[in-house]
Amino acid sequence: MFKLKCDDFLIYNEETGTYYMSDEQKVRDETERNRWKNTGWTVLKDWRLYIMLVPMLIVYLLWKYLPMYELMGCFKNPTTGDTMHVSTYYWTGLKYFSTLFTDKIISPDFWMAFRNTFTTAFYGLLFGFPMPIILALFFNEVKSNVVRSIMQVCVYLPKFLSTVIVTSLVLVLFRGTSMGTQSIGIVSTVFSWFGADSAALNNGLVQTTQYYRAIYIITDLWEHAGYDSIVFFAAVIAVSPTSYEAAQIDGAGKMAQMRYVVIPSILSTVVIMLIMKIGSLLSVGYEKIYLLLGEGRGEGAMSNYEVAHTVSTLANEWSEADDKEFKALGTAAEMLNNLIGMILVIGANKIARTASDVSLY
Amino acid sequence: MAKANRRKTETSELIFKIVAYFILTVFALMCLYPLIYALASAFSSGEAIKQGSVILWPVDVQGDAFMRVLTDNKFWINYANTLFVTFFGTVWALGYSILGAYALSKKRLLGRHGWNFFLVFTMWFSAGIIPQYTNYMNTVGVFQGIGINDLKWTVVLAMGMNATNIILLRNSFEGVPSEIEEAARIDGATEMQILTKVYIPMSKATIATVALFFGISRWNGYFWAAKVMSDQRFSWPIQVYIRDFLKEYTDIAGSDGLDADKLATWDSLYSYSATSVVYSMVVCAIIPILAIYPFIQKYFAKGVNMGGVKE
Numbered sequence: 001m002f003k004l005k006c007d008d009f010l011i012y013n014e015e016t017g018t019y020y021m022s023d024e025q026k027v028r029d030e031t032e033r034n035r036w037k038n039t040g041w042t043v044l045k046d047w048r049l050y051i052m053l054v055p056m057l058i059v060y061l062l063w064k065y066l067p068m069y070e071l072m073g074c075f076k077n078p079t080t081g082d083t084m085h086v087s088t089y090y091w092t093g094l095k096y097f098s099t100l101f102t103d104k105i106i107s108p109d110f111w112m113a114f115r116n117t118f119t120t121a122f123y124g125l126l127f128g129f130p131m132p133i134i135l136a137l138f139f140n141e142v143k144s145n146v147v148r149s150i151m152q153v154c155v156y157l158p159k160f161l162s163t164v165i166v167t168s169l170v171l172v173l174f175r176g177t178s179m180g181t182q183s184i185g186i187v188s189t190v191f192s193w194f195g196a197d198s199a200a201l202n203n204g205l206v207q208t209t210q211y212y213r214a215i216y217i218i219t220d221l222w223e224h225a226g227y228d229s230i231v232f233f234a235a236v237i238a239v240s241p242t243s244y245e246a247a248q249i250d251g252a253g254k255m256a257q258m259r260y261v262v263i264p265s266i267l268s269t270v271v272i273m274l275i276m277k278i279g280s281l282l283s284v285g286y287e288k289i290y291l292l293l294g295e296g297r298g299e300g301a302m303s304n305y306e307v308a309h310t311v312s313t314l315a316n317e318w319s320e321a322d323d324k325e326f327k328a329l330g331t332a333a334e335m336l337n338n339l340i341g342m343i344l345v346i347g348a349n350k351i352a353r354t355a356s357d358v359s360l361y
Numbered sequence: 362m363a364k365a366n367r368r369k370t371e372t373s374e375l376i377f378k379i380v381a382y383f384i385l386t387v388f389a390l391m392c393l394y395p396l397i398y399a400l401a402s403a404f405s406s407g408e409a410i411k412q413g414s415v416i417l418w419p420v421d422v423q424g425d426a427f428m429r430v431l432t433d434n435k436f437w438i439n440y441a442n443t444l445f446v447t448f449f450g451t452v453w454a455l456g457y458s459i460l461g462a463y464a465l466s467k468k469r470l471l472g473r474h475g476w477n478f479f480l481v482f483t484m485w486f487s488a489g490i491i492p493q494y495t496n497y498m499n500t501v502g503v504f505q506g507i508g509i510n511d512l513k514w515t516v517v518l519a520m521g522m523n524a525t526n527i528i529l530l531r532n533s534f535e536g537v538p539s540e541i542e543e544a545a546r547i548d549g550a551t552e553m554q555i556l557t558k559v560y561i562p563m564s565k566a567t568i569a570t571v572a573l574f575f576g577i578s579r580w581n582g583y584f585w586a587a588k589v590m591s592d593q594r595f596s597w598p599i600q601v602y603i604r605d606f607l608k609e610y611t612d613i614a615g616s617d618g619l620d621a622d623k624l625a626t627w628d629s630l631y632s633y634s635a636t637s638v639v640y641s642m643v644v645c646a647i648i649p650i651l652a653i654y655p656f657i658q659k660y661f662a663k664g665v666n667m668g669g670v671k672e
Binding site for chain 2: 046048049050052053055056057059060062063064065066067068070071073086135137138139141142150151152153154155156157158160161162163164165168169171172173182183184185186189222225226253254255286287290291312315316318319327330331334335337338339341342345346
């Protein structure tokens with residue numbers, strides 16, 4: 001019994017009646033003793049590999065992680081200490097957070113921006129996510145390669161235009177009469193057929209509370225839907241033709257084929273893309289919003305201030321305020337926003353992993 | 362029964378097909394239209410634009426707005442800046458991304474999961490606009506301290522990071538069979554030679570895609586360039602110049618700041634509208650992208666499909 005157990009590291013010497021250690025075990029012990037020495041040796045042997053890592057690490061440390069260090073600015077009063085260096089400011093604790101949540105002047109703006117971030121993100125997901133899948137399913141119907149390529153070239157194109165160009169096109173196509181000095185933009189004309197508000201048509205639809213959000217979502221679809229369909233299209237064409245044939249023989253109509261053949265086979269792609277979408281949910285394109293924002297609050301409903309401002313754009317506006325303390329407020333607001341975004345992406349990933357074995361990270 | 366099924370299937374397929382063709386055609390035309398409109402507006406007279414008679418083709422054709430852009434020195438200086446930032450920015454980002462991705466793709470790299478996390482974390486959480494702005498301004502200060510006074514270098518070196526691109530490259534390097542690497546190592550190749558002679562040639566498609574991702578984002582970059590170089594007109598990229606012009610001379614981007622006198626002066630001086638000038642610039646700014654677009658479009662499709670991030 002005992003002999004069996006010890007067999008692998010002790011060997012019984014019958015002549016002397018003693019046990020001695022096996023060679024394998026000696027090697028094992030040696031390895032264990034030298035483990036840290038060996039680690040050092042592996043690192044040293046591959047030193048070139050670590051050198052290769054260095055430029056990337058430096059870039060990310062300096063311009064991604066150093067700003068995170070600056071985040072402590074939201075617990076500090078920026079009117080104190082040396083103006084350029086966060087570390088010299090005096091600590092104020094959670095003062096700016098309580099200002100954000102309770103101050104009579106600040107907190108309505110903050111909640112407005114916070115709500116807008118969520119609403120914009122939510123609508124973006126609601127319309128922006130299914131659209132590329134639908135486009136991909138439609139592309140699958142176009143059997144002629146030439147026709148499909150032409151269509152695809154067209155629908156990918158807006159993705160490659162800069163935000164400045166997109167917004168300058170949007171602002172002109174949706175423009176108003178501007179106190180009767182010009183005629184309305186082409187797309188505004190379409191809106192006017194459906195009975196758009198005359199004040200809005202005068203002021204420009206983008207600068208109007210009630211139309212801004214619809215325009216934002218429509219132009220977002222215009223920009224991204226085509227390009228985002230690429231990945232779904234690849235998944236759709238990977239479905240084997242025999243599956244369709246089998247379904248057809250069973251009398252499945254197009255809808256039934258979609259439901260029982262196509263959707264199950266592209267599901268994993270859909271889940272991955274959904275996680276990615278949720279991950280970037282709260283970083284709604286602030287550049288575009290910044291460029292579409294009108295100046296000031298405007299009179300009545302004639303400004304997109306109330307619906308357009310997201311946390312990022314509000315933080316940006318605050319950072320330009322004369323009162324330096326707004327800087328700390330903006331930092332705090334955006335940090336909250338980004339923390340929630342991070343929780344969302346990690347949560348989505350967890351759910352996906354438990355539900356379907358598909359996960360991203 | 363089977364025959365009836367067959368017919369039912371065919372009818373529903375036909376309807377689906379018609380709907381698909383219709384919606385795709387409409388969507389494709391919608392995607393093209395704003396560009397056609399921009400081109401038509403660039404060459405239409407001011408009065409035609411004001412009346413809204415420009416729909417598909419130029420009305421009251423004039424080339425003055427386009428000529429104004431072509432002879433505008435400031436515009437071309439800014440154009441050169443964009444070329445500069447795009448070229449050096451892409452080379453720089455591609456350089457450290459390839460090196461880093463190569464190291465990350467090696468199983469023998471100690472603390473591999475930690476390094477990966479270091480990278481991926483930046484995709485989950487960003488510090489936000491204000492800390493980043495402070496950081497960039499400090500960077501500008503440091504760069505000026507060591508004698509790099511041109512703000513373009515700050516834009517080139519400090520901006521345009523993209524962890525997704527590095528992960529794309531890493532995944533592609535991981536796909537290279539390790540036998541080839543071992544063979545090269547036995548032949549006495551160094552780490553750098555293995556990277557340049559084995560890995561880079563074998564991942565050409567991915568590298569091209571990633572280079573294009575970096576390049577396009579550089580060409581189109583606006584926000585940080587505008588913020589960091591707000592008062593340095595001669596370092597601006599074109600995107601900033603176009604936006605500035607739009608805000609300065611037209612009443613379409615936020616009408617509050619607009620000077621009514623300025624508009625009147627414009628109208629008394631020129632027969633073409635400021636909008637035409639903006640669109641002439643837009644056309645100039647898109648031409649390079651449109652020129653390479655047919656060639657790169659298939660790479661992009663490939664790149665996106667490789668984008669399934671895995672660990």
